[in-house]
Amino acid sequence: xxxxxxxxxxxxxxxxxxxxxxxxxxxxxxxxxxxxxxxxxxxxxxxxxxxxxxxxxxxxxxxxxxxxxxxxxxxxxxxxxxxxxxxxxxxxxxxxxxxxxxxxxxxxxxxxxxxxxxxxxxxxxxxxxxxxxxxxxxxxxxxxxxxxxxxxxxxxxxxxxxxxxxxxxxxxxxxxxxxxxxxxxxxxxxxxxxxxxxxxxxxxxxxxxxxxxxxxxxxxxxxxxxxxxxxxxxxxxxxxxxxxxxxxxxxxxxxxxxxxxxxxxxxxxxxxxxxxxxxxxxxxxxxxxxxxxxxxxxxxxxxxxxxxxxxxxxxxxxxxxxxxxxxxxxxxxxxxxxxxxxxxxxxxxxxxxxxxxxxxxxxxxxxxxxxxxxxxxxxxxxxxxxxxxxxxxxxxxxxxxxxxxxxxxxxxxxxxxxxxxxxxxxxxxxx
Numbered sequence: 113x114x115x116x117x118x119x120x121x122x123x124x125x126x127x128x129x130x131x132x133x134x135x136x137x138x139x140x141x142x143x144x145x146x147x148x149x150x151x152x153x154x155x156x157x158x159x160x161x162x163x164x165x166x167x168x169x170x171x172x173x174x175x176x177x178x179x180x181x182x183x184x185x186x187x188x189x190x191x192x193x194x195x196x197x198x199x200x201x202x203x204x205x206x207x208x209x210x211x212x213x214x215x216x217x218x219x220x221x222x223x224x225x226x227x228x229x230x231x232x233x234x235x236x237x238x239x240x241x242x243x244x245x246x247x248x249x250x251x252x253x254x255x256x257x258x259x260x261x262x263x264x265x266x267x268x269x270x271x272x273x274x275x276x277x278x279x280x281x282x283x284x285x286x287x288x289x290x291x292x293x294x295x296x297x298x299x300x301x302x303x304x305x306x307x308x309x310x311x312x313x314x315x316x317x318x319x320x321x322x323x324x325x326x327x328x329x330x331x332x333x334x335x336x337x338x339x340x341x342x343x344x345x346x347x348x349x350x351x352x353x354x355x356x357x358x359x360x361x362x363x364x365x366x367x368x369x370x371x372x373x374x375x376x377x378x379x380x381x382x383x384x385x386x387x388x389x390x391x392x393x394x395x396x397x398x399x400x401x402x403x404x405x406x407x408x409x410x411x412x413x414x415x416x417x418x419x420x421x422x423x424x425x426x427x428x429x430x431x432x433x434x435x436x437x438x439x440x441x442x443x444x445x446x447x448x449x450x451x452x453x454x455x456x457x458x459x460x461x462x463x464x465x466x467x468x469x470x471x472x473x474x475x476x477x478x479x480x481x482x483x484x485x486x487x488x489x490x491x492x493x494x495x496x497x498x499x500x501x502x503x504x505x506x507x508x509x510x511x512x513x514x515x516x517x518x519x520x521x522x523x524x525x526x527x528x529x530x531x532x533x534x535x536x537x538x539x540x541x542x543x
Contacts (some may be wrong), residue, residue, distance in 0.1 A: 117146050121143070121408070121409070124141065135447070139404070140160065140405075142405070143401070143405040144157060146408050147160060149412075150411070167400045167407075168399060168400050172278055172356060175359040176271050177388070178356075179271050180388050181363050181384075184384050184388045184391075185370050188370065188375065188380065189370030189376050190373040191221065191366075193238065195217045196213060196217045198330040198331055198334040200322070205321040205322065208308045208312065210253075211304075211308075211311055212308065214235050215256060215260040217239070218232075218257070218261050219263045219264065219297070219300045220334075220338070221234060221235065228261040228265050228486060229493060232498050233501060236254070236498050237501055240253050240501060240502050248311075250508075251504060252310065252311075252512040254502045254512075255512040255516055257498050258487050258498035258499075258513075259303055261494050262520075263299050265486075266292040266296035266299065266479055266480060267292055268288075268289035268345060270288075270289070273288040274355065275453050276288065277475075278399075279453055279458065280457055283472060284543055285355040287538040290345075290349065290538045292534075294537060298526070298527070299523040302523045306518075336369055340366065344358045349541050395450060398451050399454060402451040406457075409458065415458050418463075422435060430529070432464075440452075443481075443485070444484055444486070444488070445492075446485075448493065449486065452482050470534075472535060473531050477527060477528050477534075480520070480523070480524045484521065484524070487513065
C-alpha cells in the first residue's frame, strides 16, 4: 500500500482544522491535495469539483431539507411544551422525575423533529430553569439534556440514517428507520436508569403523582404531535410513500399543526423557512465535500489498505468490531456526524460485512458511536448548545456527564454484539 496519499490526506485535514478552517473546506482542500499526489492540478481540481456536485445528485437527499424544515416547524410550533407535559404525568413522581421527563421528552421530540440540536435547545430552555427551581444542579440538568437529545438521531425519522443509506450504496431507508427504534429506546432507558439512581443519591425533589385524568388529558393534547410518527413510519412501512415523500408529508402535517396550535403565524413563517434553508445549505455543503473525499479515498485505494491492516491484526470478529467502535468513538470527538458517516462508511462497511455484520446493523452502530461524539469537546455541537443555554461551562458538566457516557457506551456495545436488537423490527415488517 502507498502510504503517501493517506499521509497527505490526514495531515492536511488535521492542519486545516487546527487553524480554524471550516470543516467543509478542510475536507475539500485536503481531498484536492491528495489528488495532486497522483494527477496534475487541472484534472485534480475538475475531479474534486465534479464529485462534490454529483455527490448531491440523489433523490434520497431531497428528504433532508424537508425533515429539517419539519423539525424547525415542530420546534417553533409548541410541540415541546405538550410532550413535556405528557411525560411529566408519566414519570414526574419518580426520583429524578424531571430528569426522566427530559429524557422521555427528548426521545419523543427527537423522533418527531429528528434533530438533536432542536431537542437540546427546546428541552434546555423549558426544563432547565424548572429543574434548578426544584433543587437539581444546573450541571446535572445539562448532562441529562445533551445526552438524551442524541437519541432522536437514532429514533426515526433521522437525517443521518438517510446520509448513511447514501454512503452505503443504497441500504433501505425504511429498514434503517425501523432498526433505529429499539437501539434508541434502549439508550434512553439506560440514561433513565443512571438519572434515577443519581437523583436518588443526591436527594433531588420528587414531584406529586398524577391522576389518570391528568395523564389522559396531557396525552390528548400531545396526541396530534405523536400521530406524526404513525403517519410517517406507517406510510413508509406499508409502502404508501417513500421516505422522501414522507418528509414532504411531515412538513405539511407540522405546518397545519403549528397553525392549529396558534404557535406559528404567517408573520414568523419566513424566519422559520430562512433558518431551515441555512441549516440545509450547511448540511448539503458538508455532504458534497464528504462525497468528494470518499471518492478520492476510493481512487487511492485507502479503504482497502485500512481493511487489510485491520483484518491483519486479528481474525476474531469481536476484536475487530471492538477496534472499529473505538476508532469511531475517537472520530466522533473531532469530526461532525454527517462528514464522518460519509467518509468512514466506505472504509468500515466492507470490513464488517466480511465479518458477517448486516449493513443495517452497522448503520445503527455507527450513528450511536457518533452520537456520543456530539456530547464531547472540541466539536460536540449538542454539548455547546446545552452548555450555552444553561449558561455554564463544559468543565463543570464533565462530572455528571461521565456516568451518562458509560450508559451510552454500554448500550452501544450491546447493540454491536446482539444483532437482533437492530434487525428484529426490519425482519418483522419484511423490509
